[in-house]
Amino acid sequence: MSNDKVTTQRSENPFMKYLRKDRLPHIFCAGCGNGTALNTFFRGMEAAKIDFDNIAMVSGIGCSSRIPGYVKCDSLHTAHGRAISFATGLKMGNPNLDVVVFTGDGDAAAIGGNHLIHAARRNINLTVICINNNIYGMTGGQISPTSPKGSFGSTAPYGSIDKPFDLAELVVAAGGSYVSRWTAIHGLQLANSIKKALNNNGFSFVEVVSQCPTYFGRRNKLRTPVEMIKAFKENSIVKKKADKMDQEELIGKIIVGEFVNNPRPEFSENICKLSEEKCGKVQLVKSAYLNEF
Amino acid sequence: MIIVNPDLCKGCDICIESCPRHVYAKSEKLNKKGVYLPYLDNEKKCRKCHLCELLCPDQAITVEEEDD
Numbered sequence: 001m002s003n004d005k006v007t008t009q010r011s012e013n014p015f016m017k018y019l020r021k022d023r024l025p026h027i028f029c030a031g032c033g034n035g036t037a038l039n040t041f042f043r044g045m046e047a048a049k050i051d052f053d054n055i056a057m058v059s060g061i062g063c064s065s066r067i068p069g070y071v072k073c074d075s076l077h078t079a080h081g082r083a084i085s086f087a088t089g090l091k092m093g094n095p096n097l098d099v100v101v102f103t104g105d106g107d108a109a110a111i112g113g114n115h116l117i118h119a120a121r122r123n124i125n126l127t128v129i130c131i132n133n134n135i136y137g138m139t140g141g142q143i144s145p146t147s148p149k150g151s152f153g154s155t156a157p158y159g160s161i162d163k164p165f166d167l168a169e170l171v172v173a174a175g176g177s178y179v180s181r182w183t184a185i186h187g188l189q190l191a192n193s194i195k196k197a198l199n200n201n202g203f204s205f206v207e208v209v210s211q212c213p214t215y216f217g218r219r220n221k222l223r224t225p226v227e228m229i230k231a232f233k234e235n236s237i238v239k240k241k242a243d244k245m246d247q248e249e250l251i252g253k254i255i256v257g258e259f260v261n262n263p264r265p266e267f268s269e270n271i272c273k274l275s276e277e278k279c280g281k282v283q284l285v286k287s288a289y290l291n292e293f
Numbered sequence: 294m295i296i297v298n299p300d301l302c303k304g305c306d307i308c309i310e311s312c313p314r315h316v317y318a319k320s321e322k323l324n325k326k327g328v329y330l331p332y333l334d335n336e337k338k339c340r341k342c343h344l345c346e347l348l349c350p351d352q353a354i355t356v357e358e359e360d361d
Binding site: 011026030031032034039040185187191213224226 | 303352
């Protein structure tokens with residue numbers, strides 16, 4: 001019968017060497033986009049030729065913020081919404097680290113919105129991967145700031161009436177130097193985008209529009225992961241094409257692609273340069289205790 | 294050769310949907326974890342694009358390059 005054809009495990013998945021095998025299978029629901037985002041991050045990291053030991057992952061609270069717990073690297077699980085602030089401190093403490101922030105839409109856009117726009121304004125060299133599933137998945141399906149207008153959630157039984165945040169455009173306006181958005185079904189494009197984000201010296205923001213069949217899908221007539229990814233395939237439009245279309249045609253569509261790639265002076269380098277000019281040292285660690293300062 | 298790890302697969306069917314050459318199909322029997330595992334319907338059609346490996350949220354799929 002059909003089940004007999006499924007062979008037992010002989011060789012390993014190529015991404016398994018980065019994962020904590022004793023913790024698998026992970027906690028995410030069947031078909032959740034977080035696992036795909038994790039795979040594409042590894043693919044992008046391999047393509048960017050970044051040393052895995054030099055990566056530090058920071059996350060806040062939420063489903064997507066559980067990702068660093070499954071990765072065999074230094075990780076920091078922080079307070080709700082404050083992942084980018086902790087990452088800023090980590091980057092300033094050790095500017096040689098490649099700091100990657102895994103965050104969700106509730107974490108980055110709702111409670112940590114202020115930290116997100118100010119990190120983008122300063123252009124600090126972080127790679128923020130925001131997994132946007134349009135709903136608060138961990139707490140039971142409440143409407144988040146990125147839920148599309150008219151979508152249902154446990155706090156919006158008659159449909160959300162507010163205009164959602166366009167996170168990629170928000171970060172472009174705040175001054176991020178690399179911003180892109182893809183959905184979880186655009187695996188190769190997403191991996192390429194993460195590669196560019198990791199290599200970019202400045203604030204890089206990659207928004208991954210992800211499926212949440214358990215809470216978003218169940219209340220919005222997209223009950224299975226397959227229905228959700230079909231909806232993403234149908235509704236996503238590449239940015240170059242979307243620029244030529246009218247606003248009315250774009251209602252309900254997901255604009256994907258690279259929004260900006262415009263490197264500019266980076267925050268930690270500027271601070272180190274200033275410190276070297278004024279005090280002769282690149283970094284002033286515990287400067288209050290130094291006699292000559 | 295394609296290997297689906299039955300301990301990790303949660304039966305989300307994303308591989309069945311996303312494979313461009315329709316290599317996978319859904320099995321009819323539940324396994325001991327209550328999951329309808331995907332099985333290889335047309336393994337000869339596979340062109341080793343590794344897309345299923347990348348899109349599988351549970352890191353359950355391994356696509357091996359054959360040395361012949």
